[in-house]
Amino acid sequence: MGPRPRAGRIAAGLIAVGLASALAACSPGAATPPSLPPSSSVSPTAAGPVSAVVDQFRDGYASGTIVLQLDDTASAPMTVVRAELVDARFVDGTAWSGSEELSPGLAISLPAQTTAPRCDHADDGAPAVRVTLADGSLHTVAASDPHVVLPRIHADACFAERVSAVVTLRFSDALSPGSAPGTAVLTLNQGAAQPSTTSRSTAGPAQATLVSVANTTLLDEDPSAPWPREVSLSAGGPPLRVTVRPARCDPHAVAEDKVGTLIPLTVRLGSATGTVKVAASSTLRAEIYAFVARSCGWTPAP
Structure with a gap:
């Protein structure tokens, strides 16, 4: 499991999740992200200014909250204003919005509430994370899932849906x-x-x-x-x-x-x-x- 953020980062992330419906896609003063295409039309790149990992902490099991862990692979700090999971197994919208500084050598974990599963989609997706920076640039990078979080959430959610x-x-x-x-x-x-x-x-x-x-x-x-x-x-x-x-x-x-x-x-x-x-x-x-x-x-x- 990747490193946990500092206490301030955790608090900021949790507030962002709780107020997701009220927040804009970027923080005050940040550039407005462009209109985004559906996940199915996005082709992730193997490399970019950030790398991404999908994980889940124990306190996210009940709510279905995952964390999008980002690492700065560039040589200069940058400000992230939005990060969204791109995965055909889930309805678009598993996203975090806010404003977080990302510096080389210091990973950040951004909480995002998973959306409804697409239960007719095979559980063999290759996840990516679409990252919007404060300068307005958009980067979609392939994401690793070392603890097989997304297949588990997808399978559990689809079985629960069948039961319901x-x-x-x-x-x-x-x-x-x-x-x-x-x-x-x-x-x-x-x-x-x-x-x-x-x-x-x-x-x-x-x-x-x-x-x-x-x-x-x-x-x-x-x-x-x-x-x-x-x-x-x-x-x-x-x-x-x-x-x-x-x-x-x-x-x-x-x-x-x-x-x-x-x-x-x-x-x-x-x-x-x-x-x-x-x-x-x-x-x-x-x-x-x-x-x-x-x-x-x-x-x-x-």
């Missing part, structure tokens, strides 16, 4: 008390199907089955109340109870949590089996943290 065409899975915002001390219940709701907007397949939806629930860094199964297994799923089906207990009582587990409230569900869809990761809402996430604190006897609860 049968049933939408979501946890309620509130925990319920468990039957034993130190336990609580997550309620998994089966909502209405969401027809695919990115796949042209005309095949009817397959039968969906919840094969199992997996533990996380924060939550584990209570042996006295086993998790649901081999349960048929359907739109409007009854809520499923998932009784949990803390997986560990290390305060750092909550303080440094990245994926502890991202619950992996193994789902069988027809003849295919995959994992659908259902993220807790911000309200439920706070309840889970408080539940772990109470169960572990921390005072005060975080």
Whole structure:
């Protein structure tokens, strides 16, 4: 995994992601980027003033945020005002906008929210990153993906989309008390199907089955109340109870949590089996943290 940016760079990047809908494609005073062609018409170059790597930090798993890591291959510093993933497997728009100084020998990591997958596209893309500099110049360079981030995100998103065409899975915002001390219940709701907007397949939806629930860094199964297994799923089906207990009582587990409230569900869809990761809402996430604190006897609860 490439180097993490300095604290100031991380904060600037995260603010840019949260305000992406409100930001322009360049920072104040920077040149306005030219109108961009579709990704499919762009031919990346092997070399340019920057090199690019696509990666993902653990805190981006739940949101689907990746990082576009750029390195200055020129001899002089430059200012980046936009960086966009170019990959036929995803709808255009996985981009970061802002203003970041890029200097030789110092890589920067720019967070970008992945867009919807193109599920009819084979998972064999060759990614590139389109970089706009403050001087208005545009450079599209081939990108490496050393940790195979994009194929994983594409495959997971397309499987989740196929499942959602049968049933939408979501946890309620509130925990319920468990039957034993130190336990609580997550309620998994089966909502209405969401027809695919990115796949042209005309095949009817397959039968969906919840094969199992997996533990996380924060939550584990209570042996006295086993998790649901081999349960048929359907739109409007009854809520499923998932009784949990803390997986560990290390305060750092909550303080440094990245994926502890991202619950992996193994789902069988027809003849295919995959994992659908259902993220807790911000309200439920706070309840889970408080539940772990109470169960572990921390005072005060975080």
